[in-house]
Amino acid sequence: LRLEKDMKILIVGLGLLGGSYAMALKAKGYHVKAITKDQSSIDYAINRGIIDEGAAEIIPEWVGEADLIIFALYPHIFIEWIKAHNSLLKAGTYITDVTGVKGAVVYEIQKMLPVGVEFISAHPMAGKEVYGVENADDGIFRNANYIVVPTEKNSQRAITLCEDLGRVLGFKSVSRLSVDEHDEMIAFLSQLTHCIAVALMCCHDNPDLDKYTGDSFRDLTRIAKINDEMWSELFVMNKQQLLSQMKIFAARFERLMQNLEAENIDDMRSMMRLSTERRAHFDR
Amino acid sequence: LRLEKDMKILIVGLGLLGGSYAMALKAKGYHVKAITKDQSSIDYAINRGIIDEGAAEIIPEWVGEADLIIFALYPHIFIEWIKAHNSLLKAGTYITDVTGVKGAVVYEIQKMLPVGVEFISAHPMAGKEVYGVENADDGIFRNANYIVVPTEKNSQRAITLCEDLGRVLGFKSVSRLSVDEHDEMIAFLSQLTHCIAVALMCCHDNPDLDKYTGDSFRDLTRIAKINDEMWSELFVMNKQQLLSQMKIFAARFERLMQNLEAENIDDMRSMMRLSTERRAHFDR
Numbered sequence: 049l050r051l052e053k054d055m056k057i058l059i060v061g062l063g064l065l066g067g068s069y070a071m072a073l074k075a076k077g078y079h080v081k082a083i084t085k086d087q088s089s090i091d092y093a094i095n096r097g098i099i100d101e102g103a104a105e106i107i108p109e110w111v112g113e114a115d116l117i118i119f120a121l122y123p124h125i126f127i128e129w130i131k132a133h134n135s136l137l138k139a140g141t142y143i144t145d146v147t148g149v150k151g152a153v154v155y156e157i158q159k160m161l162p163v164g165v166e167f168i169s170a171h172p173m174a175g176k177e178v179y180g181v182e183n184a185d186d187g188i189f190r191n192a193n194y195i196v197v198p199t200e201k202n203s204q205r206a207i208t209l210c211e212d213l214g215r216v217l218g219f220k221s222v223s224r225l226s227v228d229e230h231d232e233m234i235a236f237l238s239q240l241t242h243c244i245a246v247a248l249m250c251c252h253d254n255p256d257l258d259k260y261t262g263d264s265f266r267d268l269t270r271i272a273k274i275n276d277e278m279w280s281e282l283f284v285m286n287k288q289q290l291l292s293q294m295k296i297f298a299a300r301f302e303r304l305m306q307n308l309e310a311e312n313i314d315d316m317r318s319m320m321r322l323s324t325e326r327r328a329h330f331d332r
Numbered sequence: 333l334r335l336e337k338d339m340k341i342l343i344v345g346l347g348l349l350g351g352s353y354a355m356a357l358k359a360k361g362y363h364v365k366a367i368t369k370d371q372s373s374i375d376y377a378i379n380r381g382i383i384d385e386g387a388a389e390i391i392p393e394w395v396g397e398a399d400l401i402i403f404a405l406y407p408h409i410f411i412e413w414i415k416a417h418n419s420l421l422k423a424g425t426y427i428t429d430v431t432g433v434k435g436a437v438v439y440e441i442q443k444m445l446p447v448g449v450e451f452i453s454a455h456p457m458a459g460k461e462v463y464g465v466e467n468a469d470d471g472i473f474r475n476a477n478y479i480v481v482p483t484e485k486n487s488q489r490a491i492t493l494c495e496d497l498g499r500v501l502g503f504k505s506v507s508r509l510s511v512d513e514h515d516e517m518i519a520f521l522s523q524l525t526h527c528i529a530v531a532l533m534c535c536h537d538n539p540d541l542d543k544y545t546g547d548s549f550r551d552l553t554r555i556a557k558i559n560d561e562m563w564s565e566l567f568v569m570n571k572q573q574l575l576s577q578m579k580i581f582a583a584r585f586e587r588l589m590q591n592l593e594a595e596n597i598d599d600m601r602s603m604m605r606l607s608t609e610r611r612a613h614f615d616r
Binding site: 173175193233237238240241242246247248250252255258268269272277290294295296303304311328 | 614
């Protein structure tokens with residue numbers, strides 16, 4: 049199944065990501081409707097041509113007639129929305145999401161859906177340290193990765209539709225992971241890095257730091273400006289995976305510290321060479 | 333004392349930093365000589381107009397007549413050079429450096445110099461993950477910080493000369509720190525961040541990571557491509573300061589881990605908000 053131009057697409061939640069999805073889809077010639085909680089977001093998005101139609105309340109017909117509904121909400125709000133409104137969904141509708149954790153979300157959503165409505169989960173690994181449709185920007189997908197996360201309940205049709213969505217949005221790479229693989233990967237690549245950045249910024253209260261800062265510190269802490277409501281929710285929803293990754297990192301860091309303490313330069317250098325070699329893969 | 337256009341400037345060590353210094357100074361109209369170990373580096377630099385004159389051996393007259401000698405060498409090679417050749421230095425010459433650690437270098441150098449030769453230490457906080465004069469680029473100074481690190485042995489004339497050099501090179505900010513302040517700052521801002529990047533890359537052997545990687549992981553590990561010879565030397569030379577900073581970071585990281593374990597969302601969010609607030613200073 050492909051994302052055809054005549055499909056009825058509805059975005060629920062018009063923030064940075066929902067808005068960027070809308071922008072990318074409109075640019076490719078799709079008709080895009082959106083539902084979000086603030087009328088001001090709808091007004092902005094219509095004025096800027098980011099969506100075709102929008103509403104600050106749930107319009108049952110839009111939900112019922114949609115071929116594809118993209119939920120761009122905080123995880124717990126997504127779950128609450130489906131719990132409250134699943135009866136509006138009609139057989140034949142595909143739904144997808146942008147949620148950053150999967151295990152705590154996907155199975156619960158799939159259980160609540162009416163017969164004939166299929167949820168195919170995806171994680172667009174793109175973002176910015178700003179919020180709201182006012183900051184929407186479909187350029188964030190260009191060098192980014194899109195991960196489709198099917199379960200055994202998903203059909204091949206839904207998987208190919210979702211992969212097609214990733215390509216239409218303009219992602220550099222579209223790949224597929226299981227729920228567990230995804231949550232482990234995300235714990236390591238994204239959540240752990242945010243933990244590191246936060247811990248680093250909590251070390252010292254020196255307002256003059258920026259006078260002495262090189263690029264490395266700036267790069268490492270760019271993500272230290274963090275939406276505490278969203279990320280604390282994502283962390284707790286992926287608690288076991290994230291704790292495992294934090295422990296692995298803490299052990300490697302400890303080994304480096306012991307090497308320095310003991311002036312074990314050989315092992316210190318071998319860690320540095322391993323690091324250099326692995327990091328070089330990213331620049332290919 | 334200002335860096336006057338008729339001053340005789342000699343760069344010892346024509347790698348990435350030495351080459352970038354030469355490039356910036358030539359662009360501002362200074363006459364630049366260089367001594368380095370490989371003739372190929374000299375040939376390249378002369379062909380590209382990066383230096384005016386160069387040699388792959390020590391030319392005593394160049395050393396003796398120089399008003400300012402900039403040493404852009406590994407710390408231990410800098411120390412060995414001065415030990416072997418300090419008798420070539422003539423009264424009235426100022427020398428400076430680019431060394432990333434100060435306590436283990438500055439006092440030792442100052443002790444070895446002939447009367448009338450003054451060493452004023454500086455740390456240009458700029459670099460790239462590539463090496464050699466072939467990669468020289470004076471653009472790396474533009475958004476970077478330059479730190480002058482005087483001791484009680486330094487004259488005001490030398491300090492102002494060195495600060496002027498930082499400005500002539502095109503650094504965004506020129507500031508001054510004591511040796512201890514510098515080494516503490518650098519342990520935290522630069523060495524610790526490199527330790528984190530290395531530890532992170534040592535966590536997993538997954539060659540497919542880049543398919544799932546977001547910007548955050550890429551940013552955090554950019555510096556994981558590390559010159560193991562140089563950095564292990566810098567780490568050991570700044571051992572106590574770096575160990576202290578590593579312990580502070582490990583404690584904050586541990587607190588975040590305990591908060592997650594206990595689902596203490598309030599403290600987790602308060603760390604995130606502190607982090608966000610402090611990081612915002614950097615973007616002013």
